[in-house]
Amino acid sequence: MRAVLAAPPPTLLVIAKSPVPGRVKTRLTPPCTPEQAAALAEAALTDTLTALSRMPAGRRLLVLDGDVGPWLPAGWDVVPQSDGGLDVRLAAAFAHAARTAPDAPALLVGMDTPQLDAALLAEALSPARRTGVDAWYGPADDGGFWALGLAKPTERLAARLLPGVPMSTPDTGRALLDRLAAENLTVGRLPLATDVDTIGDARHVAAEAPESRFAACLRSIATAQEVTG
Template structure:
């Protein structure tokens, strides 16, 4: 792949918005239809807000890997198999050189200012994180130096330890933190999100 004019890459990790495909924890609490409704509206909002900003190039990291027609007009990259760490590593390595900021499609209120702040933080840090209230993170950004170690091994994914484990895997390299947000993974977090709007 060749780099584009921005040299900065924003990647939204998203499952194809179809009934029964994603948001399984949320669906257990609120049903498949409501989970699909949230997934579609959240992704649409993020794409409207972040997709056309000239300061970065937007990609969608897809799961399942095919079909990818639903990602157009944005570029698609496959998440592939494995745990979240393996998927993040695969996507980070697949992109052209330059800083990358990754967020999930389950934090619909992310703003252009959030993304701009993340890229700015990578000017003097090797990584930036957007902490989530559940102990994970809604955003990770990496400066991506040549042959840099990726901090995705020995991480307890989808637990209250995810952010702490990833910070430990940074091995003391400089990192920055953005503001805390809540990502919508289950019924209670969806109710809190809806109540805050």
């Protein structure tokens, strides 16, 4: 019981791009304009940051490619993304978390799942549920992953797990799971989720989280398209 009470709260990381037209959610165009796609990206990022702000955390880090906007809530520190491919940038994010809070678990998510359940994540990473878990893995239904957590993140472990994993392919998740297994890590599974890449994904996610900013933004865009169409 004493060990559970003394367990440090997790470091939460979100890796994201600034929601600038033409730089984010390009697979939504068409039917969306670049400005509409950026508005959806901003809504998704805001929903994600707001949800994670409700979770217990030692630190909250936004690992950002681009500039901060008024969408950033209080309580988040901003860390620039490193150079390199996404696999390298993810490893660098975990390395930064390890340097910042070496004794705390770290959980990283992207900006593409505004429907994420903060209460579920908080329960999964709670001190009572951490025992015996070395990593957390959230599969995406496109074959990738939407969340990755490490109970004891280190720069060396991140460098063994992530660089070289092919990103944005149907085999991304399987390759990462193989790396986790090769390190003999006990993995706690998080629920399957849909990343927002296409307009079909966006409609599915909005239906799952109808009260979200993302869903409201998509409804507004659909109305505007009906008017101009």
